Amino acid sequence: MITDFEILETMKMFNEQHLDIRTITMGISLMDCAASSIEESCDKIYNKICKYAGNLVATGEAISKKYGVPIIHKRISVTPISIVAAACGAKDYTPFAKALDRAAKTCGVNFVGGFSAMVQKGYTNSDKILLDSIPSALAETEFVCSSVNLASTRTGINMDAVRDMGVIIKRTAEATKDNDALGCAKLVVFANAPEDNPFMAGAFLGVGEPECVINVGISGPGVVKHALETVKGADLGVVAETIKKAAFKITRVGELVAREASQRLGVPFGIIDLSLAPTPAVGDSVARLLEEFGLEECGTWGTTAALAMLNDAVKKGGTMASSFVGGLSGAFIPVSEDEGMIAAARSGGLKLEKLEAMTCVCSVGLDMIAIPGSTTAETISGIIADEMALGTFNNKTTAVRIIPVPGKDVGDEVEFGGLLGMAPIMAVNNASCAEFIHRGGRIPAPIHSMRN
Amino acid sequence: MAGGKNTAVISVLGKDKTGIIAKVSTLLAENKININDISQTILDDIFTMIMLVDLKDHKIEESDIVEKLNKLGEELGVTITIQHTDLFDKMHRI
Numbered sequence: 001m002i003t004d005f006e007i008l009e010t011m012k013m014f015n016e017q018h019l020d021i022r023t024i025t026m027g028i029s030l031m032d033c034a035a036s037s038i039e040e041s042c043d044k045i046y047n048k049i050c051k052y053a054g055n056l057v058a059t060g061e062a063i064s065k066k067y068g069v070p071i072i073h074k075r076i077s078v079t080p081i082s083i084v085a086a087a088c089g090a091k092d093y094t095p096f097a098k099a100l101d102r103a104a105k106t107c108g109v110n111f112v113g114g115f116s117a118m119v120q121k122g123y124t125n126s127d128k129i130l131l132d133s134i135p136s137a138l139a140e141t142e143f144v145c146s147s148v149n150l151a152s153t154r155t156g157i158n159m160d161a162v163r164d165m166g167v168i169i170k171r172t173a174e175a176t177k178d179n180d181a182l183g184c185a186k187l188v189v190f191a192n193a194p195e196d197n198p199f200m201a202g203a204f205l206g207v208g209e210p211e212c213v214i215n216v217g218i219s220g221p222g223v224v225k226h227a228l229e230t231v232k233g234a235d236l237g238v239v240a241e242t243i244k245k246a247a248f249k250i251t252r253v254g255e256l257v258a259r260e261a262s263q264r265l266g267v268p269f270g271i272i273d274l275s276l277a278p279t280p281a282v283g284d285s286v287a288r289l290l291e292e293f294g295l296e297e298c299g300t301w302g303t304t305a306a307l308a309m310l311n312d313a314v315k316k317g318g319t320m321a322s323s324f325v326g327g328l329s330g331a332f333i334p335v336s337e338d339e340g341m342i343a344a345a346r347s348g349g350l351k352l353e354k355l356e357a358m359t360c361v362c363s364v365g366l367d368m369i370a371i372p373g374s375t376t377a378e379t380i381s382g383i384i385a386d387e388m389a390l391g392t393f394n395n396k397t398t399a400v401r402i403i404p405v406p407g408k409d410v411g412d413e414v415e416f417g418g419l420l421g422m423a424p425i426m427a428v429n430n431a432s433c434a435e436f437i438h439r440g441g442r443i444p445a446p447i448h449s450m451r452n
Numbered sequence: 453m454a455g456g457k458n459t460a461v462i463s464v465l466g467k468d469k470t471g472i473i474a475k476v477s478t479l480l481a482e483n484k485i486n487i488n489d490i491s492q493t494i495l496d497d498i499f500t501m502i503m504l505v506d507l508k509d510h511k512i513e514e515s516d517i518v519e520k521l522n523k524l525g526e527e528l529g530v531t532i533t534i535q536h537t538d539l540f541d542k543m544h545r546i
Contacts, residue, residue: 002537011533065518066535252543
């Protein structure tokens with residue numbers, strides 16, 4: 001028998017602490033949509049997505065109603081388009097993005113991820129075309145997200161691709177400059193990209209994944225923060241224990257929703273992604289949660305230690321709650337999407353260099369960071385290279401989603417709206433790294449990649 | 453799904469006034485939802501009523517019970533929610 005206390009605790013999590021299921025993401029393989037003409041391939045893609053995901057939104061809404069659990073997003077991830085498109089012979093893949101966009105509209109989802117390429121060791125001809133198509137694809141679509149895996153612990157870092165992505169990010173910013181470079185908010189580069197990640201912009205369905213699969217991303221920084229408020233002044237062992245318990249409960253909700261969605265849609269359940277994903281809403285911030293550890297402002301000394309502990313405790317509590325955990329799983333620290341991060345960046349206390357340090361111990365990377373539009377492509381590549389090195393050499397996922405906003409500089413702010421939030425433009429160290437970036441080639445895999 | 457029993461928790465939170473229990477119970481009776489257990493308390497000055505109900509063949513997501521409870525909640529100036537008990541079992545029991 002469930003006690004009144006437990007019922008009220010649950011109610012408060014949903015009503016006051018912003019607990020929600022962030023996303024139900026349906027992964028759909030497009031392997032069988034390759035064709036010798038681009039028109040045929042795009043038609044196959046559109047038809048297949050609509051066939052598989054036609055009921056996704058309605059199913060999400062029914063589950064939400066049954067349990068009184070908010071399910072914020074219903075989304076779709078697909079096989080990297082560079083693989084699907086390789087046979088069609090086209091020199092521009094923008095029509096694929098448009099087909100994905102149309103399918104997203106028809107299904108009523110708010111993002112579709114997978115305009116992607118895996119180039120950690122080198123380019124195929126198709127990968128090159130895909131990268132070159134990213135700026136127009138993101139400028140001419142509304143719901144499509146793009147990702148490129150540039151590095152892995154097994155292969156090292158493809159520095160040619162790191163160099164090229166600096167240019168692609170600049171071109172994407174320019175192509176979407178009327179919307180404050182919104183295209184760059186839908187473009188992420190990875191080291192060690194997870195192939196079952198349900199979160200955007202980095203979601204795609206890897207080649208080892210099934211025909212169709214349901215992955216669920218949970219959220220709930222507010223719940224963990226609230227739990228910590230009950231143990232003020234307690235030692236850090238108690239704090240870790242408290243986070244684990246909160247993470248357990250949050251993950252169980254995710255597991256319940258995932259299993260039910262899987263059953264209703266007749267699609268296998270893949271993984272729960274145990275991420276603490278903030279939103280710009282007050283009370284839903286990872287930065288404020290870190291401050292609850294006893295920090296005056298996120299970004300001050302102690303932030304990295306607190307984040308490391310938070311990330312680890314979330315995973316420990318979450319893995320107890322679900323046997324199938326995957327994706328990114330950890331705390332997200334996107335600047336523009338987190339009310340406390342925005343405040344800390346605005347006050348100048350949170351700098352790019354500190355964020356980089358924080359990415360060593362959390363699940364993603366430099367995320368949703370607005371920088372001056374005058375930042376050179378080489379400097380952006382340098383930022384990416386450092387982040388790729390952190391992921392590659394520490395055997396973890398890292399990513400960069402950075403937005404050089406044309407015409408804006410430090411002191412300005414940029415508003416993306418909705419969950420993408422708003423961000424102050426952050427200062428960048430502009431001492432040149434151009435010579436390093438133009439060397440190209442590959443950074444060899446670290447010694448500990450040889451595990452065979 | 454977990455448990456197998458088709459029960460739900462209805463919770464009513466808000467400012468106390470006469471007739472809350474009567475009106476919620478009437479609405480449930482009209483919709484052929486049986487009350488298994490009921491508890492009521494004042495917590496932090498907030499009137500809190502928790503009901504455990506048997507849904508039988510009723511499916512929350514396919515009926516308009518959520519809308520009806522929301523409407524009644526508005527009339528009474530309280531928040532009424534209905535949630536399948538699997539949620540609580542899953543969250544609070546290993």
